[in-house]
Amino acid sequence: MESAQDATTEIGRRLRDLRRERGLKQSDLAGEGMSVSYLSLLESGKRPVTPVILRRLATELGCTVEYLRTGEHSDRERERQRELLLRLTVAELALRDGEYPAALAGCEELLAEQPPPAAETVRRVRQARADALERLGRPVEALAELQALGREPNPGPGSVQWLRLAVARCRCHLLAGEPASAVETGTAALAALDEVFAGPTEDHLGLGVALIEAYHRAGLLAHARELADLLLPWAERGTTTAARAAAFREAGRRARAGGDTALALTLNERALALPAADELGRLCGLLKAGYGALLLDEPKPDPARARAYLVAAARELAGPGGPADRAGCELNLARVALLLDELAAAAGHAHRALELAGDGPTGVAVRAWLQLGEARWLQGRGIEAAEALARVEQLLGSGEHGLSSGRDLAEAWRALGDLWLGQGRSDSAMSAYRLGLAAAGLAGAAPLRAMARPIAS
Known part of the structure; x- marks a missing residue:
């Protein structure tokens, strides 16, 4: 039978844990009839809690008196927590199905609940909210949520929670136009x-895909190539579920030998949770797609070799990959076709990218229309080329183009200017160049005098 002192100690522990989960300081709960020092004594189990104080603390912490006394929820509270968890899964399913506004709204409603959901449910809600904000093109808000989640205790590298946060932070820095921060985040992780x-595991692959893109966008092509060269052999071996599980078990043994029981348990649970073949196939496809893009951006592009990787990537992404993943492959295959002077094929890949990602205000649409305009111009189909470039101008000028401010936007305006100039539309070209300079933060620069680069070589 539990002694009175044991009960007092357990109540104090629950008070402390709930307060910390809610992000509150002792001073936030102190007030009339309860000083900070008294609350500290309660939490350490050195003073019993009176019924009046217990009711007040339960109200402040958003729980029941029964939970503080026994650690168990009432039947009504258990049913409420199940209902909140159900609402979370509905929001997560909406996120998976691409219904991002609905997912965000569901998360906001759950976070506004009083008393709040259980701590683990809140953590999942905040992660889903960050994912929804990222998908809606609001990376700065997503980063704020991810940074806060990263400050909370978690089992660390090897856990799904840690990896998801690290990869999402890297991606959001990129979306926010901060490739240097993305590189810093990714390399530390x-x-x-x-x-x-x-050695390399699927976690390295998941993080590596994001970090390679960060290196690429930061202009660190040698670093991107080095990491891709390290991960590609592992991805191409077609690692079996048994081998993957063995890697997690071995890491778990080392963690246990080092005294990190929590991490060892996490790694063993990862081994038990395998396989996750669809996600692994998607990551392998994305790695090959990223490698193909790197080959196109080398000082001496290798379009034939790039095509081999991109075709393999498209095949691997056909099942597990989303429309955006496959559209990215099509964009780079269009680049390959343009470099090889296969103009009809380039136009076809650009059209498929638009079919996959839609013609809405996205970075994919901007790039696809640019490629289509270039292919049609080189084919001598000037009217169709002008229509495609006018669509790019419309997307970029709307301010809703899916591109982060800075380098990506400046490059899009520059490419548009080059293509207008090639068509003899010097006024349109100069306007595009000026807007590109403004996007790069060089609005006050001297007038552009350099000739445009060749459209395709």
């Missing part, structure tokens, strides 16, 4: 993974 695992 990769170093942390290397301390846990003896």
Whole structure:
């Protein structure tokens, strides 16, 4: 039978844990009849809690008196928590189905609940909210949520929660036009993974895909190539479920030997949870797609080799990959076709990218219309080329183009200017160049005098 002192200690522990979960300081709960020092004594189990104080604390912490006393919820509260969890799964399904506004609205409603959901449910809600904000093109808000989640205790490298946060932070920095921050975040996370695992794992692959893009966008092509060269052999081996599970078990043994029981348990649970073949196939496809893009951006592009990787990537992404993943492959295959002077094929790939991603205000649409305009111009189909470029101008001028401000936007205006100039539309070209300079933060620069680069070579 539990003694009175044991009960007092357990109540104090629950008070402390709930307060911390709610992000509150002791001073936030102190007030009339209860000083900070008294609350500290309650939490340490050195003073019993009176019924009046217990009711007040339960109200402040958004729980029941019964939970503080026993650690168990009433039947009504258990049913309420199940209902809140159901609403969370509905929001997560909406996120998976691409219904991002509905997912965000569901998350906002859950976070406004009083008393709040259980701590683990709140964590999942905030992660889903960050994902929805990212998909809706609001990376700065998503980053704020992700940074807050990252400050909370978690099992660390090797856990799904840690990896999801690290990859999402890297992606959101990129979306916010901060490739240097994306590189810093990604390299730190990769170093942390290397301390846990003896060799590449699917976690390295998931983080590596995001980091390679960050290196690429930051202009660090040698770093991107080095990482891709490290991960590609592992991805191309077609690692079996048994081998993947063995890697997690071995990392778990090392963590246990080092005294990190929580991480060891997490890694063993990862081994038990395998397989996740669809996601692994998607990551392998994305890695090959990223490698193909790198080959196109080398000082001496290798379009034939790039095509081999991109075709393989498109095949692997046909099932598990989303429309945006496959559209990215089509955009790079269009680049390959333009470099090889296969103009009809280039136009076809650009059209397929638009079919996959839609003609809405997205970065994919901007790039696809640019490629289509270039292909039609080189084919001598000037009217169709002008129509495609006018669509680019419309998307970029609307301010809702899916491109982050800075380098990406400046490059899009520059490409548009080059194509207008090639068509003899010098006024339109100069307007595009000026807007590109403004996007790059060089609005006050001297008038552009350099000739445009060749459209395709």
